[in-house]
Amino acid sequence: MTKNRKYFVCTGCGADFTKWSGKCMSCGEWNTLVEAEAPSGKKKKSELTVFPLSSVSRENLTRETLSMTEFNIVCGGGIVPGSVILLGGEPGIGKSTLSIQIAAELKALYISGEESPVQVRERAERLGLDASRIQISTNNEVGEIIEIARKVKAGLVIVDSIQTVYSSDIPGIMGSVSQVRESASRLVDYAKKNNVSVILVGHITKDGSIAGPKLLEHIVDVVLYFEGDFSRDFRVLRAFKNRYGSVNEIGLFCMTASGLEEVREKNRIFLNPFKSSAPGNAVSAAIEGSRTILFEVQSLVTYSSFSNPRRMADGFDLNRLILICAVLEKHVGMQLNTFDVFINVSGGFNINETAADLSVAMAISSSLKDSSIDEGTGFMAEVSLSGELRPVSQVEKRVQEFRMSGFKRLIVSMGDLKKAKEAGEGIQIEGVKTISEAINSVF
Ligand SMILES: Nc1ncnc2c1ncn2[C@@H]1O[C@H](COP(=O)(O)OP(=O)(O)OP(=O)(O)O)[C@@H](O)[C@H]1O
Ligand SMILES: [Mg+2]
Missing domain, CATH: 3.30.230.10 (Ribosomal Protein S5; domain 2)
Incomplete structure (x- = not known):
């Protein structure tokens, strides 16, 4: 793609086009095409590497497990180090609640783009979590996030949400398709090269005016969606894609004042x-x-x-x-x-x-x-x-x-x-x- 050339991306399926049209020719959805800009950075020449598959170490495949077995089941047995998990769901369903619970348990770096540190601390306290186990940052430039993660040697980075992250290397407003895509791919790249797990929280929007997490599904390893009925307190965490486990797994949780609790006696x-x-x-x-x-x-x-x-x-x-x-x-x-x-x-x-x-x-x-x-x-x-x-x-x-x-x-x-x-x-x-x-x- 030539320098700074405009193109159009479908927020539904992620297909890109050189011309705008009312209907996406790839998935058939209407009014999902939005303008995006191609990255302008020069392509670096990378080193040519090749090695036998058998020489790759398997050590890094030991999964990190949580005390919430429901979450482990959905992930296919726990979080694989270096994997990138996309956690999607409607507003208010409990994405931040689950994220902060995971953060406290696994001593994660929590990037809060939507809530102030005071709000996050207040939530952590309501949930009875040990706030000293969580490193929090409100920086939302992707390069800075990576730098912070390096500095604190984070084993897990939780980004809440990916729509609030931007990259200063490319044009476009925060939350636009090109920004979300670029920021996510840089975080994925960081995760893979440094064996750091990343959880990206993403909103689902019905009208596609903000880049939806659908765009990111193909670049991440695991896609989890939070579903549930707001009139009832139970929530279902469903795996739609998992490179390390079976899909269609579900985890059952109940939203309480002290956070998400797993439902053990599910038949009840x-x-x-x-x-x-x-x-x-x-x-x-x-x-x-x-x-x-x-x-x-x-x-x-x-x-x-x-x-x-x-x-x-x-x-x-x-x-x-x-x-x-x-x-x-x-x-x-x-x-x-x-x-x-x-x-x-x-x-x-x-x-x-x-x-x-x-x-x-x-x-x-x-x-x-x-x-x-x-x-x-x-x-x-x-x-x-x-x-x-x-x-x-x-x-x-x-x-x-x-x-x-x-x-x-x-x-x-x-x-x-x-x-x-x-x-x-x-x-x-x-x-x-x-x-x-x-x-x-x-x-
Ligand atoms: N004091 C409370 N007692 C019980 N449940 C609460 C309480 N406060 C918040 N909640 C629950 O937490 C939910 C909000 O969770 P959370 O902020 O994690 O959602 P979210 O998916 O991150 O939302 P957003 O998309 O707005 O960031 C509310 O819908 C409510 O069900
Ligand atoms: Mg939230």
Whole structure:
């Protein structure tokens, strides 16, 4: 690219273009292209190096672990020295809270670009952390940050947030695409060359006016996103990318006045805590990375006053719900066309597995029949368009989770029966062929 030439970058996918257009030709998003400037610095001639892979030391791969095992799990076993982690999430979700907790535990250098040292200290005190373990700086020029990290010999640098860091070497305002990209790549370069871990905190913006962390995903090693429902206190930390571990791992936390606490008894959040025996509830198991989570589907089926009855799903795919309703009408003979059907997954959990199909169908049936399902009964099967039940993945793991949580009876598809029985000693396991068979055996 020639000196100081302008170009345009998509804040959604990071693709760059020489001309502006309303729609990104790479990802198809609208209004995501923003102007950026190419770095003007002269390219240094670098030394040519080549060596056998076997000569590379493996010593540096010992991971640094935290007392929060949930965080270690999401990172694939802990923080790999020299790795760069991007911690993204909506404003106020708890990124700074988690960062400061990590900083205190691992004696990190904390670069606070958004909050004053007083605010950070106040938070650290509220969380009951030892403030003397944290080195804090409010410098936000990337060169200066690196210099400070060198000076204090930091093993971990936490930058909160990357949008507040700029590089004086290149033009553009703080938070612009080129600034964020350049600052992040210089920090990545520093991390790799000095074996220092870096955590970059990044905001997700819906309108793309500030360079979003999406742009950085390909240059960092691990991408973690904080999700959660603000009306509830629990937070899910999800790994979207991990060069050192499996993705789709989740960590469960609870936001309290004394900071983020890990949720150990994870099933408690998603299962019925009051042991109510109201009709319309059914329990299933979801696989999230290396763990299994039991969750409850709640359903409400009521007479509809509309000619087009309503279907609403919270935490479950709406189209899948419509499909399950259609299967129940056609193959079970339920007259759902005069009823509104509402589905909710308890605890604000999001399910995107077809293994939950049977529990959704059973919750709907339970609400329509006004007859509750016995506590301690679990369901897992995919519902096909023909009304037959299909096997699910990793059935053994799900059965084990049910068994450990004290469930007494499981309804699975015929295809899963053998495997489920092997894993579920002591539980009554029934294999059924179709959805109507499942309904008949429960009600
Ligand atoms: N005294 C308190 N008691 C309980 N929870 C609190 C308290 N103070 C703050 N919180 C929680 O901390 C959250 C803010 O966390 P934090 O500042 O870490 O978020 P953030 O993701 O860094 O936000 P931002 O994007 O604005 O920097 C609040 O939404 C609230 O849930
Ligand atoms: Mg913050």
